[in-house]
Amino acid sequence: MKNGLALLAGVFAILGLSWAGLLLTAQRQLGSLNQAKDPVDETLYPQPLAGIADEGRMVYQDLGCVSCHTQQVRREGYGADVGRKWGQRGSYARDYIREKTVFIGQTRLGPDLRNVGARLGDAAKPAEYEDWFYKLLYAPQSMAPGTNMPAYTFLFDVHPTAGRQPTDKALQLTGKYAAPTGYEIVPTARARELVAYLQSLKDTYDYPLEHNLNETAEKPKEGGH
Amino acid sequence: MTSTANNDRTEQMEIDASAKWPVLVFFGAALFWLLLGGALQLVAAIQLHTPEFLPQSAWFTYGRIAPAAQNALVYGWGMNAAFAFGLWLMARLSATTLRHGGWLFVAAKFWNIGIALGVLGILGGYSTSFALLEMPRFVTLILLAAYALIGAWGITTFSIRNTENVFASQWYLFGAAFWFPWLYSIAQVMLFRAPVRGVLQPVVNAWYVHGLYGLWFIPVALAAAYYLLPKILGKPIGNYYLAPLAFWWLAGTTAFAGGSRLIGAPVPVWIPTLGAVANFLLVVPVVIIALNLFGTLSGRYRALGGSVTLRFIFLSMLGFLFASLLNFALSMRGFAQIAQFTLLAGLRDWLILYACFSTAMFGAAYFMLPRLTEREWRSPALVKAHFAATVLGVLLLTAGLAYAGWQQGRMLNDASVAFNEITKSLIFWFTLQSVGLMLLLVGHLAFVINFVWIVSPFGSATTASAQIRNPPDLEIVKA
Numbered sequence: 079m080k081n082g083l084a085l086l087a088g089v090f091a092i093l094g095l096s097w098a099g100l101l102l103t104a105q106r107q108l109g110s111l112n113q114a115k116d117p118v119d120e121t122l123y124p125q126p127l128a129g130i131a132d133e134g135r136m137v138y139q140d141l142g143c144v145s146c147h148t149q150q151v152r153r154e155g156y157g158a159d160v161g162r163k164w165g166q167r168g169s170y171a172r173d174y175i176r177e178k179t180v181f182i183g184q185t186r187l188g189p190d191l192r193n194v195g196a197r198l199g200d201a202a203k204p205a206e207y208e209d210w211f212y213k214l215l216y217a218p219q220s221m222a223p224g225t226n227m228p229a230y231t232f233l234f235d236v237h238p239t240a241g242r243q244p245t246d247k248a249l250q251l252t253g254k255y256a257a258p259t260g261y262e263i264v265p266t267a268r269a270r271e272l273v274a275y276l277q278s279l280k281d282t283y284d285y286p287l288e289h290n291l292n293e294t295a296e297k298p299k300e301g302g303h
Numbered sequence: 304m305t306s307t308a309n310n311d312r313t314e315q316m317e318i319d320a321s322a323k324w325p326v327l328v329f330f331g332a333a334l335f336w337l338l339l340g341g342a343l344q345l346v347a348a349i350q351l352h353t354p355e356f357l358p359q360s361a362w363f364t365y366g367r368i369a370p371a372a373q374n375a376l377v378y379g380w381g382m383n384a385a386f387a388f389g390l391w392l393m394a395r396l397s398a399t400t401l402r403h404g405g406w407l408f409v410a411a412k413f414w415n416i417g418i419a420l421g422v423l424g425i426l427g428g429y430s431t432s433f434a435l436l437e438m439p440r441f442v443t444l445i446l447l448a449a450y451a452l453i454g455a456w457g458i459t460t461f462s463i464r465n466t467e468n469v470f471a472s473q474w475y476l477f478g479a480a481f482w483f484p485w486l487y488s489i490a491q492v493m494l495f496r497a498p499v500r501g502v503l504q505p506v507v508n509a510w511y512v513h514g515l516y517g518l519w520f521i522p523v524a525l526a527a528a529y530y531l532l533p534k535i536l537g538k539p540i541g542n543y544y545l546a547p548l549a550f551w552w553l554a555g556t557t558a559f560a561g562g563s564r565l566i567g568a569p570v571p572v573w574i575p576t577l578g579a580v581a582n583f584l585l586v587v588p589v590v591i592i593a594l595n596l597f598g599t600l601s602g603r604y605r606a607l608g609g610s611v612t613l614r615f616i617f618l619s620m621l622g623f624l625f626a627s628l629l630n631f632a633l634s635m636r637g638f639a640q641i642a643q644f645t646l647l648a649g650l651r652d653w654l655i656l657y658a659c660f661s662t663a664m665f666g667a668a669y670f671m672l673p674r675l676t677e678r679e680w681r682s683p684a685l686v687k688a689h690f691a692a693t694v695l696g697v698l699l700l701t702a703g704l705a706y707a708g709w710q711q712g713r714m715l716n717d718a719s720v721a722f723n724e725i726t727k728s729l730i731f732w733f734t735l736q737s738v739g740l741m742l743l744l745v746g747h748l749a750f751v752i753n754f755v756w757i758v759s760p761f762g763s764a765t766t767a768s769a770q771i772r773n774p775p776d777l778e779i780v781k782a
Contacts, residue, residue, distance in 0.1 A: 082462060082469065088551060089478045093485050093518075096510070096558035100577070101489070104506050105499060107571055140428040142366025142437075148644060152567040157640055161718030169569040174501040181432055182505045182568060186644035186715060187351070189722050218354075224723035226351055226730070228366075231359045 111175055114285050123283045124176045127275075132178070134275025137268050139179060141230070148183035149192040149279070163197060164190040165281060170288040173281045188227060196280035204277070209249070211273040212265050217255040233269035236261050314398065315674075321400035322391045323675045325407040327758055329387035330668065332415050334751050336379025341744045343372035348740050352733040362426050370437040371425040377435060377515070378446075379418045381656060384664040385523045386411075386453050389476050391671055392530055393457050396473050397464030401456070410452035417445035433494055433508050435515060443491050447484065454480045471546045471595075472530040475522035478554055482518040486511055502570050506562070513561035513578075516655045518554065524623065524663035525592065528616050531670055532599045535610055541598025542591075549591035556581045556588070563634035566643060575634075582634035589627045596620050611686055615666030618694065622658025625701070626651060641716060646732070647708025650701065657743075658697050665693065665750065672757055681756035685749040692746030700739040707732035 113122040127135065138144075153168030154160040160167070169192055174180045213220055216234050218227040234249070239262050247270075248262040257263045265273070347369040349356045357363040394401045401407075421438030424430070429439035438446075457480045461473060490511035493499050499507060533540055540546065562570075563578030597620070600606075607613050629651045632638045642648055669686070673679055680686055711729060714720045 085469065085474060085477060086481075089481050089554070092551075092554050092558050093482055093514075096514075096561075097489060100510055100559060100562065100574070101493065101503075101507060104503055104571070104574060108501065108503055109499065111501060139432040140367075140430055141361070141364060142370055142425075142430055142432060144432045145366045145369045150568055156567050156636075157643075158716045158718040162722075171502045171569050171571070173569065177501075178498075179432065180501060180504045182502065184434065184564070184644065185649065187726075222723060224727050226354050226726050226733075228350060228354045228364050229359050230364070232361050 108171055111172055113175070114172065114287065116283070117286070123285065124173055124281070126176050127278055130271055130274040131278035132275070134271035134273070134278075135177065135179065137272040138181065138275055141272075143191075144181040144183045146185060146187035146227075147189065147191045148186055149180075149190065150182040151190060151192050151281075159190060162189070165193040167281075167284055167289075169281060170285060172285060172288060188225075191276065191279055193280050193282070195277040196282055208273055208277065211276055212247070212249055212269060213251060213255075215269060215272070216249055216263060217251060220251060220253075220255045230269070233266055233272065235264045235266055237264065315395065318394050318398070318400050319391075319675050321402070321404060322394050325401060325404045325411070326387045326391050326671065326675055328408060328411050329383045329390070330672075331754070331758070332411060333380050333383035333387060333664075334747075334754055336375050336383065336418065337747050338744075338751060340372050340375030340380055341740065341747055343368055343375060345737060345740045345744060347372055348733065348737045352730045352737065361428060367426050367428070367430065370430060370432075371422050373435070374425060374438055375418070375422050377656065378421070378438075379415070381520060381660060383411075383414070384661075384668075385479070385519070386414075388527065388664060388667045388671065389480070389523060390453070390457055390460070391675070392472060392526060392667075393460045393476055396466070396470050396530070397460050398466050399460060399463050401460060406452055407456055410449045410456075413445055413449035414453070417442045417449060420445070431495070433504070435512050436490060436494065436508065440491075440495050443495075447488065450484055450487075454484060470529070471540070471543070471550065472526035474547070474550050475526040475529070478550075479519050479522040479526075482514065482522075482554075486514040486518065502568070505565065505568065506570055506574060509564040510561035512652075513564060514558065516652060517557035517560065520655055520660040521553075521557075521623065524619055524660045527663040527667045528596050528620055528623075531612055531616050531666060532596060535613055535670070536599060536603050536606055538599055538603065540595050541601070542594050545591045546595055549588040549595070553585065553588035553592070556584045560585065560630075560634070563630075566634070566636060566639040579634040579636075582631055585627065585631065589624070593620075593624060611690055612666045612670040614690055615662045615669065615693075618697070619659050619663035619666060622654055622660075622662060622697070626654035626659055629654065641712035642708060643712070645708040645712040645715070646704045646729075647712065650704045650708060653704075654701065658701065662693060662697075665689070668750075668754075672754070676757050678757050680753050682753055685753045688749040689746045689753075692742050692749065696739045696742035696746065699742065700736065703732055703735045703739065707735075 113124065115122055149169075151165035151167070151169045152159045156168075159165060173192075174182075210221060212234075214222065214227075215230040218225045218229055236257060238260055240260060245262060245264045248264050249257070251257065251263065346357060346363075347365055350365045350368070354365075361367070390401060390407070418438075421442040424439035424442065425437050430437040431439065457476065461477055490507055493507045494504060498504070529540060529546070558581075560578050560581035562574035562576075563582050564575075565578070566575040568575070600617070607617055629647075633642060633648060633651060669680070707729060711725060714725045714728065
């Protein structure tokens with residue numbers, strides 16, 4: 079090969095083609111994906127994030143939670159995501175259009191969080207599972223023994239109770255995790271935002287269009303036409 | 304020695320003299336980041352088995368240290384080392400001096416200030432959380448401006464070449480020099496300036512990450528292998544006529560392979576399928592490159608004992624093969640079902656960055672630095688220690704992470720295994736990972752001591768340039 083210009087042209091063409099072929103085509107296909115209206119209750123899904131949850135999305139981003147947690151449920155039959163109750167169904171592209179930044183992640187050192195807001199909801203009242211998240215963030219071992227999740231103590235204030243009303247959100251931890259006598263552990267604003275975001279993570283609505291597209295085709299009956 | 308050989312040697316010395324300071328500055332900066340990034344990487348690895356390691360503050364939380372380490376290693380060590388080596392090799396192969404090198408110091412300063420701000424930004428909580436694009440947005444322009452200068456120098460040196468033929472290493476360097484800024488700018492625009500919506504973001508991110516590894520780090524490593532093997536062995540590249548085919552095929556398929564990182568993800572299925580097909584097609588160039596490189600080495604394996612550069616390049620070639628194999632496996636749906644999201648998937652990128660690229664840069668440095676400084680390596684023992692630590696560390700990490708990743712994937716896919724059981728079973732492997740990284744860090748330290756010795760104005764024995772063994776003449780093969 080001797081010709082510098084041919085080299086330049088080829089090098090440009092390769093990346094240009096891949097950009098147009100992969101990114102622009104995907105953008106044409108998905109760029110205008112919108113909320114879908116449920117035919118029965120006439121509500122638009124996915125519903126936008128509440129303000130405080132959107133703030134929490136930024137806390138999730140700056141603490142690098144995506145380093146260990148994915149937010150994508152693989153469809154039933156491919157991996158054990160549904161079996162692990164990480165979601166009732168595989169994730170659809172439409173689920174993500176409500177988020178400004180999408181963290182589908184690529185490592186599962188921790189469990190998938192796409193439906194973490196729905197998971198605990200089966201068993202407890204919202205206020206109780208909000209508290210569960212605070213305890214997990216402050217002292218992970220107290221809620222999930224054996225985990226290697228780091229403690230996010232810096233998302234909490236520890237202050238003396240003397241001369242003030244007890245805070246209603248103060249953590250009720252026991253044993254070695256309990257606050258020292260005369261002190262209480264209170265979530266900061268950032269902790270509350272993060273927990274609001276985590277609780278907002280639930281794709282419980284199943285879109286009729288995607289549901290049908292993702293359903294495996296029935297095997298034709300023997301002898302049928 | 305013939306008079307032509309004498310003239311060639313004088314010309315080479317002139318080129319080396321013009322490249323000396325830019326190369327030393329870039330390489331010095333690279334080594335600084337190699338140590339710092341390696342230390343941060345070790346801290347993150349320790350936190351996986353001892354979560355309470357280091358005070359519990361936001362600055363030291365795993366989610367920030369791990370990406371900070373990765374960015375320091377990729378942009379600090381990897382890019383700086385590639386600049387140092389690439390500029391020098393481009394000048395040598397184009398038979399022209401590196402002109403107005405002063406501008407490169409300006410570029411080096413800006414590039415490294417940009418990385419420092421970026422890494423601090425991640426630790427301080429300004430991460431974007433997009434893989435390999437975590438550095439806060441404000442450093443983008445600094446990095447791009449600095450890169451524009453460096454890339455322009457490489458391309459200009461190429462365009463004023465005094466040679467008729469363009470050698471394989473030059474294609475790879477030239478391609479990489481163009482691809483990186485393009486990949487980086489497009490990713491920045493599509494993710495931050497005019498962000499795309501929803502799952503298009505991970506698609507752009509995967510395209511960038513795959514491009515950075517496959518169209519920057521692998522080409523630079525291959526440029527080193529294609530240059531150093533024939534240079535040291537005094538033997539032309541075996542089956543060289545196939546090399547252009549491998550270059551175009553490798554680049555053309557890698558550019559489309561990014562989607563293979565999204566198997567099972569909530570994206571249209573044609574994206575991962577296209578990626579998988581592109582990865583299957585990669586078999587052809589990988590085989591050709593193996594024929595080229597191992598063909599050159601065949602029958603001369605004894606030479607490995609006599610040259611540390613050759614030993615590192617050999618390691619890099621094995622790293623390339625193994626990374627390609629893993630990349631191929633990870634684009635198969637059945638394999639990905641287990642290995643995706645595990646330590647095994649992370650191993651692919653680490654193999655490219657470390658086992659393939661970094662070892663190639665070490666090999667190149669052992670060849671290049673004595674010629675640039677006209678001195679010998681002060682301590683052969685440290686050279687040996689560096690190589691031994693690298694081999695041991697790479698073997699330990701590759702075998703350990705591959706096995707642990709596979710087990711992790713199997714357990715993740717078995718819903719009856721509780722999640723904390725998986726974590727508990729991985730603790731041993733996390734500890735092993737820390738040991739492996741520590742070994743590599745010891746090797747880096749040995750290398751850095753030797754580097755400081757060879758560049759510092761005192762304390763190192765100067766050798767007459769004639770003492771550097773002249774490589775045997777190559778026969779000219781008409782393409």
